[in-house]
Structures are given as C-alpha cells and as structure tokens.
Amino acid sequence: MRKSIAKALFNSHSYSEYRKLVSDLLKDDKSTGNEQxxxxTNYSHLNETRMNRLEKTLKIPQENAQKLESLKNDYIWLVISEGWCGDAAQLLPVFDKMVAASDGKIEMKIVLRDENEELxxxxxxxxxxxxxxxxxxxRETGGGLAHWGPxxxxxxxLIANYKKEHGAIDETAKTDLQLWYLHDKGLSSQEEIIWMMLDLDKEEE
Known part of the structure; x- marks a missing residue:
C-alpha cells in the first residue's frame, strides 16, 4: 500500500491545481477521466458552478475548527476524485476549508481516479x-492510517433507500442527493471526518 500511496502523491495536485486542471479541460469541452x-462534460460544468458557490458560502463552525487545530500530529489527506463526480464537487470544498482550519496540521493532495488505478x-x-x-x-511515516468516503x-x-425502492439510480435520485448536500451544508462530513481524525490522533500518540 505504501508504494501505491507514494506513487500517487508524486502525481498529485493541490486543491487549486485540481480546480485549474478541471477548468482548463472544460474550455475544450472535455472532462477528466478516461471516458469522454x-x-x-455537462456534469463537470455543473460541478464547477457548485464548487464556486460552496467556496463562497461554506463555513467551518468554530468548534470544528478548534478540534482540527487540536490535532497533535501532522497528516496528508490524499483524495481520489474526478471532475465529473457530483459527490466530489460537494465534498472537496468541505475538505479544503477543513484543511485551512487545521492550522497547518493537514495538507490535502488530490489525484484522478482513472490515472491511479492501483491506488x-x-x-x-x-x-x-x-x-x-x-x-x-x-506525514511522519508516509503510511495510510484510515479512509473515508465516498x-x-x-x-x-438516501441513495441506498432509493435504490431499494426504485431498483436503480436515476436523475431524480441524483437531484435528491444534491438537495441533501445543499441542506446539510457540509456538516455531516465535517463531523464524521473530525471524529475519525481525533481517534487516529489518539492512536498516534
């Protein structure tokens, strides 16, 4: 696993580099990934709008920021993503704001799924x-400690229940999911990830 992580980190992007990569491809009406x-491409355009909005409106509550700042060890978040992914568009801005709130304890690197099959x-x-x-x-050992997502x-x-009832995921399910994210304002993700980080931090002591 460590070898796959090291390889992926070598080919990774910062959040701003990832955003630029997706935007530049969209200028040529292309999306990230092997399939075009x-x-x-339409999903990628929608996601650009979503991410722009989230970057302006998303807030990390003070109590969450304090928990992130309280981490004693240093970490890297290696995120696997693609520009067309609706969940990624909702979650990457949350991750980015959490990293900023961590006061240097966490650094985020992003890799594209289709370019990192091994990982x-x-x-x-x-x-x-x-x-x-x-x-x-x-950050100290370079070893993977835990993972979260998607x-x-x-x-x-929500998606599991929809699939159970309707048998498949369609555009209605996708709309319901985006509305769920809109109402949640990134709070559920923050809470789940922060508890995971605090538990890991205790183990690392």
Missing part, C-alpha cells in the same frame, strides 16, 4: 470505484 462524453483498487466500496475517497496518511452516512442512506 457530452453527459460527463483506487486498494480503496473500493462494495467492489466499486466510488469516489471521492479520502485517505489519511501520516459519502457521509446520511447521503449513503
């Missing part, structure tokens, strides 16, 4: 390549 289609295969969800995936790495529990439950 009008639908994926992705280590972090499958129900045998699928669901993204985004946040991998927590010890969605917070509330969003995961």
């Amino acid at each position: 289609s009008a639908a994926l 992705m295969n280590l972090f499958l969800t129900n045998k699928g390549k669901a993204i985004p995936k946040l991998i927590v790495i010890s 969605r917070p529990k509330g969003a995961t439950d």
Whole structure:
C-alpha cells in the first residue's frame, strides 16, 4: 500500500491545481477521466458552478475548527476524485476549508481516479470505484492510517433507500442527493471526518 500511496502523491495536485486542471479541460469541452462524453462534460460544468458557490458560502463552525487545530500530529489527506463526480464537487470544498482550519496540521493532495488505478483498487466500496475517497496518511511515516468516503452516512442512506425502492439510480435520485448536500451544508462530513481524525490522533500518540 505504501508504494501505491507514494506513487500517487508524486502525481498529485493541490486543491487549486485540481480546480485549474478541471477548468482548463472544460474550455475544450472535455472532462477528466478516461471516458469522454457530452453527459460527463455537462456534469463537470455543473460541478464547477457548485464548487464556486460552496467556496463562497461554506463555513467551518468554530468548534470544528478548534478540534482540527487540536490535532497533535501532522497528516496528508490524499483524495481520489474526478471532475465529473457530483459527490466530489460537494465534498472537496468541505475538505479544503477543513484543511485551512487545521492550522497547518493537514495538507490535502488530490489525484484522478482513472490515472491511479492501483491506488483506487486498494480503496473500493462494495467492489466499486466510488469516489471521492479520502485517505489519511501520516506525514511522519508516509503510511495510510484510515479512509473515508465516498459519502457521509446520511447521503449513503438516501441513495441506498432509493435504490431499494426504485431498483436503480436515476436523475431524480441524483437531484435528491444534491438537495441533501445543499441542506446539510457540509456538516455531516465535517463531523464524521473530525471524529475519525481525533481517534487516529489518539492512536498516534
């Protein structure tokens, strides 16, 4: 695993580099990833708008910022993403704001799923390549400590229940999911990830 992580980190992007990469591709009507289609490009355009809005409106509550600042060890968040992914568009701005609130305790690096198959295969969800995936790495050892994703529990439950009732995920489910994220304001993800980080920090002492 350490070798796959090291390889991915070598080819990783900062949050601003990732945003620029996706934007530059969209100027040529392309999306990230191996597959190119009008639908994926359309999703990428939608995601640009979502991320721009979230960057302006998203807030990290003071109590969450204090918990992030209280971390005793230093970490890297290695995130697997793609520009067309709706969940990634909702969650990456949350991760970025959390990193900023951590007062230097956390650094985020982003890699594209299709360019990092070896890494992705280590972090499958129900045998699928669901993204985004946040991998927590010890800055001191370079080893992977834990992972989170592709969605917070509330969003995961919403999709699971919809699939149970309707048999498949369609555009209605996707709309319901985006509305869930809109109302949640990134709070569920913050809470789940912060508890994970505090638990890891105790183990690392």
